[in-house]
Amino acid sequence: MWSIRHLQQATERSDNKTTLILSQLKLFRHFYIMVVVYIYITRIALQFMEVVLPFQYTWLRGFMDEITTICFFLITGWKFRPYVANPYYKIVDEDEEELEMEHVMVEHDTLRNRNFAESESDEE
DSSP: OHHHHHHHHHHTTSOHHHHHHHHHHHHHHHHHHHHHHHHHIIIIIHHHHHHHSOGGGTHHHHHHHHHHHHHHHHHHHHHTOOOTTOTTTOOOOTTHHHHHHHHHHHHHHHHHHHHHHHHHHHHO
8 A cells, every 4th residue: 555655656756657557556456455345245244144134034145145246246347347548458668769779770770781882882
């Protein structure tokens, strides 16, 4: 939790990479909370419900278990749905600038070799 606060402060004065990491951490935090709540509901609350309810309503435990599971999977699917701004689809490539420089250098060498070859043919 404290790392998210530090990243929020860093995003105010930093680049897109920090913002991307922050959004991924927030998404993970939401998922972690959902998993903990799901486990507590299905393991503790439903056991308590089974003990407290009279025999004729014991079917409610199974029903609530299924409803809780369906809700958990629907919310998880909603949070990780494929959409354009999904932070897990973005590829952070630190070497992008290096690749651009290599491309420029290759083009520069090609032009220099071409000019050198033209100048040699002009001298002959």
